[in-house]
Amino acid sequence: MDLDLAQVRAFVLAAEELHFGHAAEELSISQQALSKRIARLESALGRRLFERGGQGVRLTDAGRRFLGPARQALAAADRAVAAVLDVHRPLRIDVWGHLYAPMRTLVQVAAHEPRLQIGHGRDLPSVVTALLHGDIDAAFGRVHPPLPRGLTHRLVRLEPVDVVLNTNHPLAHAPAIRPEQLQDSVLWTPGPLHRLDFLHRFTERFGIRDHIEDPNLGLEHCLTDLAADPRRFCLLPADVPLPPHPAVRPVPLVDPTPLYAWSLLWRGNGDHPLLAALMNAFDTEAQRNRWLEYDPTRDWLPGHHPTDTAVPAHA
Known part of the structure; x- marks a missing residue:
């Protein structure tokens, strides 16, 4: 059978949120439209993917089995589209936290890269929404939990x-x-x-x-x-x-x-060809300027336990 990727995407978001209203907001559609997509997917598969009741929404056994391959199918589809359409497209990256001037760090790393298309998000939630919708490829600012599944961030400067x-x-x-x-x-x-x-x-x-x-x-x-x-x-x-x-x-x-932590944030597998180059540039500047130095006896890093001896580079 041929899967409808819009239905699969609706299922994956609903499975990650376990809340149809929140998933509908992420897709910028009504809750009724999201429910219809999932119902059509369940009908095509001949299996119920969700149990709906007074205790909320939860995955059935079939839904849990379907979730992992469904995520892989969406990632493969995104890569296929990117391979055709995005070869020469700039890397679209939003920054946020404007009072703290995130552009200082980004410019230091990528001042001579004309293929960056830099925008401004209002805050972390608005940037996360833009990433999940595919409106941008990456983001730069202070990242803190909780983040939706499917997003990856990497610490680049303290x-x-x-x-x-x-x-x-x-x-x-x-x-x-x-x-x-x-x-x-x-x-x-x-x-x-x-x-x-x-x-x-x-x-x-x-x-x-x-x-x-x-x-x-x-x-x-x-x-x-x-x-x-x-x-x-x-x-x-x-x-x-x-x-x-x-x-x-x-x-x-x-x-x-x-210590104020700056991170690079992206969706999925980070397939845009400029993303790897940007991360390498951050690594070079971090080593040159000792951006990731952290001494727990001297410094305070929110969310990092004082007895830890290393700062995680990936999260």
Whole structure:
């Protein structure tokens, strides 16, 4: 029998989400349309693939047997299309986390690669959606779980984080600051704290009680807000160039030094020919600039246990 790949794709997403509504959102179709696709697939196969009941959705034995080969069939189909259509197409890559300036790192690695088509995602969820829909080939920014199945990410840079303070802050003229010393200060966040994984983990780890949420309108807006209140601070990667501003200054964080993790994220097998070249370029720069150095006695890496001695390069 000939499989309808749209039906197979609907099945795979529903099997991974175990929620028809979420799978329909990923495909940008209605839940009714997704249910019809799966029903037609079940009819063609002569087997029920899902059990539907008051406890939600779960795979039948036939569904579990079908899932692995179904994923392989979709990957093979994607490779076949790419082989015909994508030979000369640029690598479409989105970046996110604009206040932290991910383009600094990407430009350093790929400044002379004209076949990159760079776009901007709003945040990690929007970038993940673009990847799953095939709108982009890869993405670059801070990755944190949970990620949908079928996506792969690779850590490419760990960057020390500085605290940026109002010059009238009591700690502003210290040569270095321990994160715990900021407990009585107010963290400025570029958006809702619960959606900013790194900053949320920082507040929990170091006991930061107060924060103020503003829209991410860029670095100048951030510095203007800091200048308005001597209790406020924000966190920025150490290499982010700060525009001159007489009312704020950066100070290194120590004991421990927080590390901001940059990763490359892609879908499926990463078949675009430029993706391997881009990863090799990241590897070269990481070795040259010691981007992946991590000392658990000195550094704090969110999600990485202090007793670990190595940073995973793949996840």
